[in-house]
Ligand code: DX5
């Protein structure tokens with residue numbers, strides 16, 4: 001199965017947002033990854049539901065909302081109203097992860113649980129039978145442009161094995177430090193949705209970068 005590429009809008013040029021969204025959409029990216037940061041769960045602040053609402057009519061891509069927010073339950077309705085297709089909540093951000101995921105599903109939105117690099121797979125095992133997607137953070141959340149942490153690969157493999165053994169079909173997404181080399185490691189470990197921010201947007205030609213990442217996760221082994 002071909003991988004899904006999810007460019008992270010965090011690294012786009014905000015003065016040319018519409019252009020940067022269209023470029024990756026036309027290049028074949030299926031998801032657009034949107035990082036919500038509250039200055040508390042993570043040090044940085046980014047944008048909120050109104051911003052997502054304005055972006056919604058600009059693209060047909062699946063809006064993949066990654067909430068790096070404490071008490072995410074307080075914002076789920078707002079992001080669902082704004083048009084999110086997937087909402088991800090960190091298990092570290094709430095004592096009520098099961099309730100938060102239920103709230104997302106009750107809104108008809110795909111529910112995703114997220115784990116930080118320091119959090120083991122066992123922390124989310126009780127909710128794996130109810131989620132549509134698991135996001136394994138491959139850097140510590142909060143900023144784009146960080147280096148991929150190889151210690152996270154084992155957790156991707158564990159999730160992949162658990163998924164097969166229990167006949168589940170959640171997607172496994174990775175986020176942080178994904179480039180033309182690390183994407184292969186994550187793909188081989190069992191991930192199938194790949195967030196990439198700085199690799200896609202920082203230098204020239206985001207469309208070519210998306211095409212390259214698609215090729216690297218299409219099953220045929222291509223390296224350069
Ligand atoms: C980090 C964010 C990422 C970020 C990834 O906290 O969750 O989505 O945009 O950026 P890169 O691909 O540059 O590591």
Ligand code: ZN
Nearest residue numbers: 033035066175
């Ligand atoms: Zn993210």
